[in-house]
Amino acid sequence: MGILKTSKEKLGLRELLALGIGGMIGGGIFSVLGISVSFAGNGAPFSFLIDLLIALAAGYHYVKLALTFRDDGASYTYLRRAFPEKPWISGLEGWTVIIGYIGTLSLYSFTFGAYGADLLGFPDSNFLRVFLSVFVLLFFYYINVRGVVTSGITEDIIVYGKILILSLFAAIGLSQIEWSRFYPPFNKGVPSVFLGAAVIFVAYEGFQLITNAVLETENPDKNIPRGIYGSIVITGTIYFLLSLIAVGVLTYDQIVSAKEYALAVVAQPILGDWGRLLIGFAALLATSSAINSTLFGASRMAAEMAEEGMMPGFLAKRNKKFIPVNSLALLTVSALLFTSLSGLTVIAEFSSVTFLLVSIGVSIANIKLRDLTKANVKTALTGLVLMVVTTLTILVYLALENRKELLSILLIYLITAVLFFVYYRTKKSGVLRSP
Numbered sequence: 001m002g003i004l005k006t007s008k009e010k011l012g013l014r015e016l017l018a019l020g021i022g023g024m025i026g027g028g029i030f031s032v033l034g035i036s037v038s039f040a041g042n043g044a045p046f047s048f049l050i051d052l053l054i055a056l057a058a059g060y061h062y063v064k065l066a067l068t069f070r071d072d073g074a075s076y077t078y079l080r081r082a083f084p085e086k087p088w089i090s091g092l093e094g095w096t097v098i099i100g101y102i103g104t105l106s107l108y109s110f111t112f113g114a115y116g117a118d119l120l121g122f123p124d125s126n127f128l129r130v131f132l133s134v135f136v137l138l139f140f141y142y143i144n145v146r147g148v149v150t151s152g153i154t155e156d157i158i159v160y161g162k163i164l165i166l167s168l169f170a171a172i173g174l175s176q177i178e179w180s181r182f183y184p185p186f187n188k189g190v191p192s193v194f195l196g197a198a199v200i201f202v203a204y205e206g207f208q209l210i211t212n213a214v215l216e217t218e219n220p221d222k223n224i225p226r227g228i229y230g231s232i233v234i235t236g237t238i239y240f241l242l243s244l245i246a247v248g249v250l251t252y253d254q255i256v257s258a259k260e261y262a263l264a265v266v267a268q269p270i271l272g273d274w275g276r277l278l279i280g281f282a283a284l285l286a287t288s289s290a291i292n293s294t295l296f297g298a299s300r301m302a303a304e305m306a307e308e309g310m311m312p313g314f315l316a317k318r319n320k321k322f323i324p325v326n327s328l329a330l331l332t333v334s335a336l337l338f339t340s341l342s343g344l345t346v347i348a349e350f351s352s353v354t355f356l357l358v359s360i361g362v363s364i365a366n367i368k369l370r371d372l373t374k375a376n377v378k379t380a381l382t383g384l385v386l387m388v389v390t391t392l393t394i395l396v397y398l399a400l401e402n403r404k405e406l407l408s409i410l411l412i413y414l415i416t417a418v419l420f421f422v423y424y425r426t427k428k429s430g431v432l433r434s435p
Contacts, residue, residue, distance in 0.1 A: 010217065011216050011217045012218050013226055013230070016227030016228075017227055018159045020206060020209065020227055020230075020231025021234055022158070022293075023207060023209045024203065024204055024231065026108065026206060026293070027108040027111050027290050028202070028204070028239070029243075029263060030111050031202075031203070031348065032348055033243060033246055033259075033263050034258065034261075035259055035348055036196045036199075036200045036243060037243070037255045037262070038259055038345075039196035039199055040195070041186075041192065041247075041252055042182050042185050043185060043186045043187075043192065043193035044243045047200060048197070048240045048243050049236065049240055051197045051204055051236070052236030055236065056229060056232055056233075059228045060375075060383055062207070063225045064374070065078045065365060065366050066210075066214045067373075068369070068372050068374075070214045070220065075361065076093040078361075078365040079365050091420060091424060093361045094310055094311070095416055095420045098311075098331075099416055100205075100351065100358055101298035103202075103347060103350050103351035103354050104202065104205060104294060104351055105331065105332075105334075106335045106342070107348060108290045109136050109335060110133055110260075110344055110347055111261075112284060112291070113136070113339075130340050134336055136291060137335055137336055138332070141328055141329070144295050144299065145319070145323060145328060147321040158285060158286075158289045159289075161282075163238070165279070169245075169271070170238065173242075173249065173266075174241065176245070177245060178249070181251075187252075194393060195397055198352065198390045198391075200348060202348055203239060204232065207231050207232055210228050210231070242263065245266060246263070249266055250265065261280070263279050263283065266279075267279040299323075299331055302315050302327040303315055312423060346408065353391055353394055353409065357391065360391070367380050367381065
């Protein structure tokens, strides 16, 4: 989920782009390429373009709020600014952010396990997939508890390394496309393209990390917008090209049958066995970096919320190295259960809905604070409507086609909301700090 800087130097546009792109590509295209094709068929590339537009609309709200409230780095704090008289709104948003992080941790670890099993020659082994998913989560839990932090330089190398690999792969793959495979362009119907976009929106989760770095950014008025919009456009372009290659090189059945590690399968007819190995290695590198960074950032957010009285106090416990050990443990165990007991599609659906709900909350905050943020009302409302419609698209689809998955997702939200309000009502309002 991004870059951990250890220096005190100001971040320029290059670092911000790496932060945003690294967060999004951390698990994005490796996780959801096969899912997008399974829903949208030949129209999968258009699904990624639709999401690019929605992500830009969401990014608009984050830009406005980040430049207005530069001392706040978390999305839930924007809700505190917007609704200071109703702290439960920001508290519930904060809890939603945390379960969203659990969802993305599950997605990244699932993807690590799927590509790892493929690299080891057992792509159909669910046992090996689960074992590798559990292993990578426990490994980075241990790394974080020990306090081993990846340097900013190393993270830069990882981020730009995977961008280079994917860009070279895209450049070579474009020449291998059989354009006849795109006929008819919407073989699964136009509505399926929008449904595919809704389900895979989690692939654009990560650009918000740039807002957390506003205080460390050089010339933030220029670089924060450029960093957020630029990282979304670059990531979306890479996604579009890779999905274009996937549909143009393999059949629908070939992609869907290997949807958990689809990009590696796409690489084989283009670059041979070495290409499949290279993409598989890039997937392991990307998801490992994403898991490490997500555990690092999410555990500290949970601990800070606990210190503010927004989450149970035991999550604020830190060891001698000032590491939030209980928050790390809760995140890891929750992700272990989710990634072990769920399929890739339901994890992606849950993560996309959660990311959208968080972004909707941020959008509402921006609209309410528009006199301070100087947001354009029409632009802000357009973005909000797009995100609401996208969220409803997933929920309506699940209600019609897979009520079991819908009930599972809604149950997670219900349990989260009940736990929050039970906890919230046991706390005195004075414990919650006002902005």
